[in-house]
Structures are given as C-alpha cells and as structure tokens.
Amino acid sequence: MTSKVYVETLQQIHRIIQEDGLVAGDKIPSERELSERLKVGRSSVREALRALEFLGIIETRRGEGTYMKEFGEHQLIDLLGTFILQEEKAKTDLVETKVLLEQLCLQLACKRRSQTKLDELKKMIRQKTINYERFLKWVTEAGENYLLERIWRVLNDFFTSNYDAISLPITFYENMGHAFETQDISAILDLFTEHVVMPLSKQP
Amino acid sequence: MTSKVYVETLQQIHRIIQEDGLVAGDKIPSERELSERLKVGRSSVREALRALEFLGIIETRRGEGTYMKEFGEHQLIDLLGTFILQEEKAKTDLVETKVLLEQLCLQLACKRRSQTKLDELKKMIRQKTINYERFLKWVTEAGENYLLERIWRVLNDFFTSNYDAISLPITFYENMGHAFETQDISAILDLFTEHVVMPLSKQP
DNA sequence: AAACAAGACTGGTCTGACCACCTAATGTTT
DNA sequence: AAACATTAGGTGGTCAGACCAGTCTTGTTT
Structure with missing residues (x-):
C-alpha cells in the first residue's frame, strides 16, 4: 500500500x-x-x-x-512557537514583533472597545490592581481578534521568560484609560512609544 | 501519573x-x-x-x-482548514490578522529594503513574472524580521488553501515598485488598501 | 432513599511480532 | 578494476494482546 x-x-x-x-x-x-x-x-x-x-x-x-473541542485553545501556535523561537538570533525579532503586534492590538482595541470592556479597564485602574501584563491582556481581548490574541500571547510568554517584567507608573494607565475612553488613537500610540518602545530600544 | x-x-x-x-x-x-x-x-x-x-x-x-523538515507547507494546513476554518469568526480573524501583518511587513520593508533587494523586485516586475504571492514573499523578506515572516507564512498557507488566489494588474506592482524605490510609505499603504483590503471586505 | 460495591466501559502504555522499504556492505561476474 | 547482483541490517508502519488507571453504570445493601 x-x-x-x-x-x-x-x-x-x-x-x-x-x-x-x-x-x-x-x-x-x-x-x-x-x-x-x-x-x-x-x-x-x-x-x-x-x-x-x-x-x-x-x-x-x-x-x-x-x-x-471548541476551536480556540489549540496548541498549534504554542508548539510552533517553541520550535521556531529556539534560535538565539530570533530574540531581536521577538522584541520587535511583539511591539508591532501590540501596536496593532492597541489600534484594534481603540476602535472596538465596548463600554463594558472599558469599564473593566477603568476599574482596574481605579483599584490600582493594574499592571502591564493585565493591561496588555485587556488590550488584546478588547481588540476582539482571537487569533491575533493567541499569537501575541505566545510571544509574550517568551518575552517574559527572557526579560524583566515591565513596570510603569500609574499615570501611564490613567492616561491610557482616558485615551481609550475618548478613542484617541494617536494619544494611545504616543504613550506606548514613550513608555514601552523607547525604553526597550535602550536595553541590550 | x-x-x-x-x-x-x-x-x-x-x-x-x-x-x-x-x-x-x-x-x-x-x-x-x-x-x-x-x-x-x-x-x-x-x-x-x-x-x-x-x-x-x-x-x-x-x-x-x-x-x-523545513518549516512551511504541509498537511497541517489542509487539516486545520477542513476541520477548523468552518467557523466564521475564525475566518474573519484569519483574514484580518493576515492583512494587518502584511501592512506591518510593508512598513518594515519600506524602511529597510536594500538596493539589491529592490532590484529583485524591479526585475520581477520588468519580466512580468511577479504575482501577489511572490510580491508578499518579497515584502516579508525585505522586512528583515524572520519571526514575523514565519508567522505570516503560516497564516498565508491557511489563507491560500481556503481562498482563491489574489490577482492584481501589473500596474499595481509597478506602482508598488516605484513607491518602494522612493520609500513612500503612504503610497504603499494606499495601494495596499485600495487593491487588497477593500476587495476583501466586500467578499463573504 | 442514600450509601456503597462490583463490574463494564474508556483512554494510556508496553511488548513483541511481522511487514515493506531503503541503504550499504558484500560478493559475483564481466 | 569496474560493473552488477545479492544479501543483511536498520527503519518506519501496523497489528494483536495484555495490563493499568481512571470513570460511569448498575445493582445490592443499609
């Protein structure tokens, strides 16, 4: 046969x-x-x-x-990720791609954030339970693109296991919250660039 | 256990x-x-x-x-296609993510395209051997982000096995070639939006 | 009626046995 | 010596049967 x-x-x-x-x-x-x-x-x-x-x-x-099984939790991305990212030279690509995807998600989230989703964010800010990890999780969810969310999550996992956690002042989140409320995309991207992208480009 | x-x-x-x-x-x-x-x-x-x-x-x-095996085409695509992509949300996510990643790659390629890489593109256009598939392959390569290229390739494999190939007039590639030569990012994105994104959003 | 126990599933794993196929070493012929 | 044919060993592909470890059903006991 x-x-x-x-x-x-x-x-x-x-x-x-x-x-x-x-x-x-x-x-x-x-x-x-x-x-x-x-x-x-x-x-x-x-x-x-x-x-x-x-x-x-x-x-x-x-x-x-x-x-x-419901489509969603497939380990496809995870598995592919573990095999793709084994090369050392990919790390700079990883950081860059992660940032780019986050900018993408920020734009989607800005456009699509529902009122209830926005309230979630504001609540986290008000109660000061927010951190960068939770913020990005919210962003990718609010973007309402599950595939993009999954891809980002893999990259983020690799990132967090290779770099220190990003810590940002509460004012960053407060400004972000306000920008999302008014759906001010340029304010969002500016905040992101200033607090996330620029510090990263200085690191090794 | x-x-x-x-x-x-x-x-x-x-x-x-x-x-x-x-x-x-x-x-x-x-x-x-x-x-x-x-x-x-x-x-x-x-x-x-x-x-x-x-x-x-x-x-x-x-x-x-x-x-x-070299990362790339395989039955993974067909399998996931037949099993998973029946769900509408997954399809829209796929198309959207693919387009977003391509816009990302276009921007990277615009910024980083070397002269030799640009010559490759111009040659394909001159000899009329170019098509959308080759064009995007060139774009992702010229972007010089290997990780992003691989992620895109996976999505593209999904896409091509479930949708008809995209066919564009030679003028599209000629205009793109010129835009890449002058590194005119807004012209590039406008061309992309007009010829790729808009037609897609009209399809089911 | 509730609690318990036995048996009948189900997936998880291992072993050993073949088969089909490829490669390389070996031997044979020219 | 070179070309060919043969053979032996290794590799993936497949099957059958056995046993384990959980879950669920069912029937008995309390």
Missing part, C-alpha cells in the same frame, strides 16, 4: 465526524470501536487521534472518552 | 533536537533508539512523532528514518 493507515484513518474519522454531525462537546466513538469499524489496529487509530488532539480538534479524557 | 507519556516524550524529543542542534534536513534518532533512551514504549514515541509530523516539523521516510 502506498498510503499510510493512520493518514487514511484520520480522513475516515473526519468523515464520521461530518456524517454524524458532531460538534464541540460531542463524544466521538471510542478507540476500540473505531478500530473495529475501520478495520485498523487501535494503535493506528491512536496515532490519528494524536494528530487531531495536538491540532486542538479533539480532547481525550482518561476513563471518559474522546470529545470534540 | 498526572502527565501523559506521549506529551513528555514530545518535550524530550524537542530537548534532544535542541541539544543536538538539529536543523532542517538532519536525521533524528530512530523510534527504537528514542524508545530506549527515553525509557518509554515505542508506541508512545510514535504518538509524539505523529503530532510533530502533522505540525510539519518532521518528516518520516519509510525505511530511511525521520528527518527535520
């Missing part, structure tokens, strides 16, 4: 999922049942399922079964 | 790849050797390798061995 069993099994499982109209949360047949129905070894079924699991399409729960 | 063997095995394999400094084209230890070294069953090794294979990080050749 030219084709590999676990590849065909993967396609068959996909077919079953489609024909049965399975959606997130639904249970898919057990490994042993799939093995029988598709007339392949259980190990081949498992190898196919493993691919689907790491792609974030299914979720396996020991003792319970295998379930369809 | 809390963690699953094939997950830990995956991390161990990653560690080996890093410590041995393996790059694209290099051979990684055989399944049986990994099984011995890591003291896990061969089936667990295979399940871990399967994940890496579908992520396009390795390539298995029957009878030869398993090799590191």
Whole structure:
C-alpha cells in the first residue's frame, strides 16, 4: 500500500465526524470501536487521534472518552512557537514583533472597545490592581481578534521568560484609560512609544 | 501519573533536537533508539512523532528514518482548514490578522529594503513574472524580521488553501515598485488598501 | 432513599511480532 | 578494476494482546 493507515484513518474519522454531525462537546466513538469499524489496529487509530488532539480538534479524557473541542485553545501556535523561537538570533525579532503586534492590538482595541470592556479597564485602574501584563491582556481581548490574541500571547510568554517584567507608573494607565475612553488613537500610540518602545530600544 | 507519556516524550524529543542542534534536513534518532533512551514504549514515541509530523516539523521516510523538515507547507494546513476554518469568526480573524501583518511587513520593508533587494523586485516586475504571492514573499523578506515572516507564512498557507488566489494588474506592482524605490510609505499603504483590503471586505 | 460495591466501559502504555522499504556492505561476474 | 547482483541490517508502519488507571453504570445493601 502506498498510503499510510493512520493518514487514511484520520480522513475516515473526519468523515464520521461530518456524517454524524458532531460538534464541540460531542463524544466521538471510542478507540476500540473505531478500530473495529475501520478495520485498523487501535494503535493506528491512536496515532490519528494524536494528530487531531495536538491540532486542538479533539480532547481525550482518561476513563471518559474522546470529545470534540471548541476551536480556540489549540496548541498549534504554542508548539510552533517553541520550535521556531529556539534560535538565539530570533530574540531581536521577538522584541520587535511583539511591539508591532501590540501596536496593532492597541489600534484594534481603540476602535472596538465596548463600554463594558472599558469599564473593566477603568476599574482596574481605579483599584490600582493594574499592571502591564493585565493591561496588555485587556488590550488584546478588547481588540476582539482571537487569533491575533493567541499569537501575541505566545510571544509574550517568551518575552517574559527572557526579560524583566515591565513596570510603569500609574499615570501611564490613567492616561491610557482616558485615551481609550475618548478613542484617541494617536494619544494611545504616543504613550506606548514613550513608555514601552523607547525604553526597550535602550536595553541590550 | 498526572502527565501523559506521549506529551513528555514530545518535550524530550524537542530537548534532544535542541541539544543536538538539529536543523532542517538532519536525521533524528530512530523510534527504537528514542524508545530506549527515553525509557518509554515505542508506541508512545510514535504518538509524539505523529503530532510533530502533522505540525510539519518532521518528516518520516519509510525505511530511511525521520528527518527535520523545513518549516512551511504541509498537511497541517489542509487539516486545520477542513476541520477548523468552518467557523466564521475564525475566518474573519484569519483574514484580518493576515492583512494587518502584511501592512506591518510593508512598513518594515519600506524602511529597510536594500538596493539589491529592490532590484529583485524591479526585475520581477520588468519580466512580468511577479504575482501577489511572490510580491508578499518579497515584502516579508525585505522586512528583515524572520519571526514575523514565519508567522505570516503560516497564516498565508491557511489563507491560500481556503481562498482563491489574489490577482492584481501589473500596474499595481509597478506602482508598488516605484513607491518602494522612493520609500513612500503612504503610497504603499494606499495601494495596499485600495487593491487588497477593500476587495476583501466586500467578499463573504 | 442514600450509601456503597462490583463490574463494564474508556483512554494510556508496553511488548513483541511481522511487514515493506531503503541503504550499504558484500560478493559475483564481466 | 569496474560493473552488477545479492544479501543483511536498520527503519518506519501496523497489528494483536495484555495490563493499568481512571470513570460511569448498575445493582445490592443499609
């Protein structure tokens, strides 16, 4: 045979999922049942399922079964990230890309921030529970682009594990809060440049 | 046990790849050797390798061995496409993020394009061998941010496997070429908005 | 009715056995 | 010596069966 069993099994499982109209949360047949129905070894079924699991399409729960998963928490980005960012020379790229993505998210958030989302931010500022980490989390969420949010989160994870945490005065957040309220994009970007980008470019 | 063997095995394999400094084209230890070294069953090794294979990080050749693979195209795209991109929100996020990243790359390329790199572009335009795919490849390269280039490439692979190729008149590239020569960033972004962003926002 | 216990699932893992395939060493012929 | 054919060992691909470790169902006991 030219084709590999676990590849065909993967396609068959996909077919079953489609024909049965399975959606997130639904249970898919057990490994042993799939093995029988598709007339392949259980190990081949498992190898196919493993691919689907790491792609974030299914979720396996020991003792319970295998379930369809909501698109979102796929480790795709994480895994790719760990493999891509292993090169040392990528660090300057990392910092630059992170900043660029943050500027992107700032613009999206400025445009799309809802009133309730804005209140969240103002509350964090008022109670002084805000820090740079939380602020950026809010920004990426308010941008309402989940994919971009995920990509940023990976970069941020690598950043925080290689650099010191960024600490900014409360006035920075207060000014940001005001700028988001009035949706003043240039004020937002200016604040960001002054307090985040410029200090970074001085560091090693 | 809390963690699953094939997950830990995956991390161990990653560690080996890093410590041995393996790059694209290099051979990684055989399944049986990994099984011995890591003291896990061969089936667990295979399940871990399967994940890496579908992520396009390795390539298995029957009878030869398993090799590191150049990051890029693979079935990952088709798989995720058929399984995931059915959800509308994910699609809009994908398109939006791709466009945003491209605008980022355009700005970087405008600033950093070297003379030799510029000549490459002009040559492609003169010989009319240019198309949108090649143009964007040039842009991301000229931006000289390898990380950003790779992230974009992933999104672009998703995109091209789910949407029709973008076809633009030669005048677009000629104008772009001129704008890059004079490093006129606003002209570049205007061209991009008019020919790429606007048509996309009209599509479903 | 509530609490408990046994059994029947399910996924997780390992082992050992083949098969198909490739490569390189070996031997044979020219 | 060079070209060819053969062979042996290594590699991924696949299967079957066994056992473990959790979860859920069911039926009995209290």
